[in-house]
Structure formats: C-alpha cells, structure tokens
Amino acid sequence: MARLGIIGAGHVGEIVAYTAALRGGYNEIVLYDIDEKRLDGVVSDLEDANRFYPHDTAFIAGTIEDVAKAKEIVVASGRIPENAQRRDEFKNNHEDVKDYIPKIMAAGFDGVFVVVTNPCDAIAYAVWKYSGLDASRVIGSGTALDSERSQTILARTYGVSVHSVNSMMLGEHGDSQFLPYSQVKINHIPFDQYIEENNLTADKDAIEESVVYRGHRAFFGKGSTQYGIANTVNDILDAVHFDSKKSLQVSALHTGEYGVDDVFVSTPCVIGKDGIEKIITLNLTDEEMEKYRKSAETVRSYQASVE
Numbered sequence: 001m002a003r004l005g006i007i008g009a010g011h012v013g014e015i016v017a018y019t020a021a022l023r024g025g026y027n028e029i030v031l032y033d034i035d036e037k038r039l040d041g042v043v044s045d046l047e048d049a050n051r052f053y054p055h056d057t058a059f060i061a062g063t064i065e066d067v068a069k070a071k072e073i074v075v076a077s078g079r080i081p082e083n084a085q086r087r088d089e090f091k092n093n094h095e096d097v098k099d100y101i102p103k104i105m106a107a108g109f110d111g112v113f114v115v116v117t118n119p120c121d122a123i124a125y126a127v128w129k130y131s132g133l134d135a136s137r138v139i140g141s142g143t144a145l146d147s148e149r150s151q152t153i154l155a156r157t158y159g160v161s162v163h164s165v166n167s168m169m170l171g172e173h174g175d176s177q178f179l180p181y182s183q184v185k186i187n188h189i190p191f192d193q194y195i196e197e198n199n200l201t202a203d204k205d206a207i208e209e210s211v212v213y214r215g216h217r218a219f220f221g222k223g224s225t226q227y228g229i230a231n232t233v234n235d236i237l238d239a240v241h242f243d244s245k246k247s248l249q250v251s252a253l254h255t256g257e258y259g260v261d262d263v264f265v266s267t268p269c270v271i272g273k274d275g276i277e278k279i280i281t282l283n284l285t286d287e288e289m290e291k292y293r294k295s296a297e298t299v300r301s302y303q304a305s306v307e
C-alpha cells in the first residue's frame with residue numbers, strides 16, 4: 001500500500017490529489033480539511049474519475065491520524081488574505097501548522113513533508129521546528145514552481161521549446177526571488193552568448209519581473225493557482241517516493257550554504273526517499289550571491305515568530 005497524505009483539500013490540495021492519481025504512484029490518497037463539507041465534496045468528485053486513473057486509487061476523507069499513516073504528506077492548508085500578501089498569510093497559517101504538526105507527529109508520522117502552504121519557506125521552517133524531524137525530511141516547494149515559470153516565459157520570449165531552456169529562480173518563493181542569468185542556457189548555450197549570436201535583445205529585469213509576479217495573473221484572474229503547483233508538488237513527491245535522486249529547486253534548511261544559515265530558501269537539491277539528500281551550491285556571480293543572501297534575510301524576517 002502506498003499512501004499519500006494531504007492536509008488541506010482546497011484548490012491546491014484537490015488538484016495535487018488528482019495529479020497524483022493520474023500519475024499512478026499511490027493507491028491511497030487521504031485528504032484532511034477542517035471544512036468537512038468541502039472535504040466530502042472533493043473526495044466524491046475525485047472518486048467520480050476512478051474509471052480513468054491508471055490504477056485503482058482509493059480517496060479517503062480522513063482524520064489527522066489517517067494522514068499520519070502516509071509516507072509523504074503535502075501541507076496545503078491555508079487561509080489566504082484577499083490581498084494575497086505572503087506576510088499577511090503567515091500569521092494564520094503559522095497558527096494552523098503549530099496546531100496540527102505536533103498532532104501528526106503524535107500519531108506516529110515518520111516520513112517526508114512537502115510544504116506548499118505560504119509563505120512556504122517560513123512555513124517549512126515552522127513545520128521543521130514543530131515536527132522535530134531531521135531538516136532533510138521537510139521540503140518546501142519553494143521556487144520549483146517559479147523555475148518552471150521562468151522556463152515557460154523564456155521559451156515564449158525567444159520562440160524555443162520549454163524543454164530547450166535551462167533556467168531557475170533562487171531564494172524566497174516570493175517577491176525577493178531572483179533569476180540568476182549566469183545559470184541560464186537556451187539550446188545548451190549560455191544566455192548572453194545565445195542572445196549575442198542570434199542578434200536578439202534581452203530585457204533581463206522585465207523577464208525576471210514577469211516570472212516573480214506570474215502567480216498574480218492566475219490568482220487574481222481565477223482565485224487560485226493549481227496546475228503548475230500540482231505538477232511541481234508531484235515531481236517532488238515522485239523524487240521521494242521512487243527515490244529518484246532528481247535535483248529540483250526546492251526550499252531546504254541552509255546551514256552555511258551561500259553564507260546563509262538557519263533559513264529555508266531554494267537552490268537545486270537532490271531529492272530521494274529520505275527527502276533532501278544534497279543541497280547544491282551553485283557558482284553564482286557576486287551580484288547573484290548578494291541577491292541570494294538578501295532574499296534569505298527576507299524569509300528570516302517572516303519566521304521570527306517561530307519558536
């Protein structure tokens with residue numbers, strides 16, 4: 001039996017469950033939500049597609065204790081304020097994880113948390129603190145989603161396939177994240193060289209800004225972001241569940257990398273069955289290093305109230 005646990009059956013939680021069922025890695029998906037009516041509706045709707053998943057999948061409207069029996073738990077609860085400001089969201093979401101994470105641990109959880117709830121770096125820090133788990137077992141979804149957005153936007157800007165773009169966003173999953181152009185390649189060619197050789201122009205700041213604020217378009221347009229994050233989370237889950245050692249830009253506790261300590265921020269990390277196996281330190285320019293450290297300090301300012 002492979003069980004996935006999901007806390008929060010909202011817009012994100014339900015599509016994470018659906019995507020996981022379509023990928024076929026789990027045969028039991030347990031969701032928990034304080035809104036029991038919604039939870040029942042979500043489970044019933046997911047079940048209605050039973051005939052179409054690659055394997056038989058049981059959807060369970062569960063308790064905290066049921067979720068705790070999973071090997072992987074996605075933290076996707078949330079109380080999003082109307083302005084969608086991360087700082088405003090922290091207070092409520094911090095209170096929630098402070099309440100339910102110890103309950104999950106008391107029920108015997110011994111797996112890996114994937115934290116989506118925003119601000120996801122500071123909430124990952126809180127989940128780590130309140131779980132008492134080794135930090136490697138807590139993965140913030142971090143800038144994995146933003147990195148995919150950067151690939152989409154660069155591919156569209158330069159008329160190439162998204163699969164021909166190597167790019168990433170680093171730092172906070174929030175406004176202070178940045179696009180390290182020193183790491184970008186298009187068709188395997190370093191970005192600046194690609195632009196020059198093809199007589200193109202690059203408004204680097206504008207591209208970066210459109211990635212950073214990309215989420216607003218979906219959120220203020222339809223009230224949620226779902227497909228990118230659900231697939232991102234499932235990529236992370238796959239790496240854990242199948243012990244794939246894949247490297248993804250996720251939020252991990254730093255202990256000196258880039259000169260950053262005691263903060264969860266994103267850099268590429270190797271992910272396997274026990275969570276984060278290696279934090280990769282990239283060869284960034286001085287200016288990028290400075291942005292990295294500044295971004296980490298922004299996250300630190302959120303997490304100050306985590307005991």
Ligand SMILES: NC(=O)c1ccc[n+]([C@@H]2O[C@H](COP(=O)([O-])OP(=O)(O)OC[C@H]3O[C@@H](n4cnc5c(N)ncnc54)[C@H](O)[C@@H]3O)[C@@H](O)[C@H]2O)c1
Nearest residue numbers: 008009010011012033034035077078096116117118120229
């Ligand atoms: N990290 C990312 O890239 C990313 C992307 C999208 C959304 N998010 C975040 O994910 C979270 C969920 O987003 P959403 O769009 O699904 O929100 P939503 O409002 O649709 O759903 C949140 C759900 O959490 C439930 N909930 C609230 N408190 C709870 C608690 N204590 N225990 C269990 N369930 C609880 C609510 O009842 C609701 O069903 C938010 O914090 C959002 O900002 C993060």
